[in-house]
Amino acid sequence: MTQTLGGGETVVFWVLGPIALAGALGMVLSRNAVHSALWLVNTMLAFGVFYVIQEAPFLGAVQIIVYTGAIMILFLFVLMLVGRDTSDSVVETLRGQRVAAIILGIGFAGLVGAGIARATEDLPTDGLGDPGGAGNIPAISELLFTKYLLAFEVTSALLITAAVGAMVLAHIEREPGSRLSQKELSRARFLSERQGTLPGPGVFARANSVAVPAILPDGRVAEESLATGLEPQEPDEMPRPTGRGQLGSPDAALGTLDPAPLEGRDR
Amino acid sequence: MTLSWYLVLAAILFTIGAVGVLVRRNAIVVFMCVELMLNSVNLTLVTFARANGTVDGQIMAFFVMVVAAAEVVVGLAIIMSIYRTRRSASVDDANLLKY
Numbered sequence: 001m002t003q004t005l006g007g008g009e010t011v012v013f014w015v016l017g018p019i020a021l022a023g024a025l026g027m028v029l030s031r032n033a034v035h036s037a038l039w040l041v042n043t044m045l046a047f048g049v050f051y052v053i054q055e056a057p058f059l060g061a062v063q064i065i066v067y068t069g070a071i072m073i074l075f076l077f078v079l080m081l082v083g084r085d086t087s088d089s090v091v092e093t094l095r096g097q098r099v100a101a102i103i104l105g106i107g108f109a110g111l112v113g114a115g116i117a118r119a120t121e122d123l124p125t126d127g128l129g130d131p132g133g134a135g136n137i138p139a140i141s142e143l144l145f146t147k148y149l150l151a152f153e154v155t156s157a158l159l160i161t162a163a164v165g166a167m168v169l170a171h172i173e174r175e176p177g178s179r180l181s182q183k184e185l186s187r188a189r190f191l192s193e194r195q196g197t198l199p200g201p202g203v204f205a206r207a208n209s210v211a212v213p214a215i216l217p218d219g220r221v222a223e224e225s226l227a228t229g230l231e232p233q234e235p236d237e238m239p240r241p242t243g244r245g246q247l248g249s250p251d252a253a254l255g256t257l258d259p260a261p262l263e264g265r266d267r
Numbered sequence: 268m269t270l271s272w273y274l275v276l277a278a279i280l281f282t283i284g285a286v287g288v289l290v291r292r293n294a295i296v297v298f299m300c301v302e303l304m305l306n307s308v309n310l311t312l313v314t315f316a317r318a319n320g321t322v323d324g325q326i327m328a329f330f331v332m333v334v335a336a337a338e339v340v341v342g343l344a345i346i347m348s349i350y351r352t353r354r355s356a357s358v359d360d361a362n363l364l365k366y
Contacts, residue, residue: 010268017276024280024303027296028287036296040303043280047306054273056313056325059332063309066332071302071339078343079295082350093359098290105286112278120271126320139322140329148326155333162337169344172351 005125009053020046037075044068055132058140194224273314280307294346294356298339305335 005013023043027036044067051060131139144152180188189195214225280303287300309328316324350356 005268005270013268013272017272020276020280021283024283027299027303028283028290033293033296036299040299043303044306047310050273050310051313054313054317056316056328059309059313059325059328062329062332063306066336067302067306071336074339074343075295075299078347081347082295082356093292101286101289104289105282108285109279109282112282113275116274116278117271120274120318121269123270123318125270125318128317128320128322131322132317136322136325140326143322143326144329147323148330151330155330158334158337162340166340166344169341169348 012049012053016046016049019043020050033079034076037072037079040075041068041072044072055128056136057133058136270314270318274311277307277310277314280304280310292357292359294349294358295343297358298342298346302335302339305331 020043023039023041023046026039027043030036030039045064048060048064048068051057051063128136128139214222216222284300284303284307287303288297291297291300309331312324312328312331314324316322316328346356353360
């Protein structure tokens, strides 16, 4: 006896099913790990809606709160800590592994999908009745605290073990005294040649890009202000504000790199 | 539309997750693929719970979620400690356990 599901559920399934599928494919195919995480969030949200329309509203809420809200944010946190630019290498360690994996995947999906489709063709849709709607949480809690009480208690032990394990694994033991204290840092700075702070990028320069080094008041480039990790590049610079009368022609005043006389600056 | 469509979708998503585990080299993305596989199994459990008319399947999915959360916490901590010593999150670089 095959029961067809309601029209609303059919629409939701055929809208969200491709979205979940696209999220899964995007996760596997996107090279950037952050994009992968966001695609997976997409799939998780679709799953949450699936649970709700499958008469499991509590599980749907837990899915959205725990999976998309906590686990995926944890993933993103670790991605940002580990460095999101550690993108995947395209080098195959085992030759032909990728092709073999894809063929295996297509074969597995065909086999399992067709098998499940054939085997569950006339799956009865009894439905849960009241436990699938307003009585979902009472039904779950009743089972959880009677029939599955032992598993529930063991779960608490598992969670505590996981938390302690994560702390032990992520903990760094530092020798006391291996980091400079604030007092020592301050003393070292006053004993150095430059007591003040370093000039920020673009100080006295004619552009405010970080690629522009600071210029000392006498026109030299301050070496300390060179931005690290940036290729030196020619930024769009404003013309140096010199008085036209000092240099003669208006063209000569535009874009000269000579240090202008100090009294010529009107900043 | 019958309930078997949910199962077929879950099977396809499980396969995509499995292929991702085999293909991707970034350890965090591999973990995400494992999460996708766990989720598709959850969808199967919920669907069968509905077909059978009992809540037991939902409770099993609930436990799968709890175990997945614990697994993610420990796994990400391991990835972070590997990254600290090796400056890489690639599963190919963490091959020194075999020596």
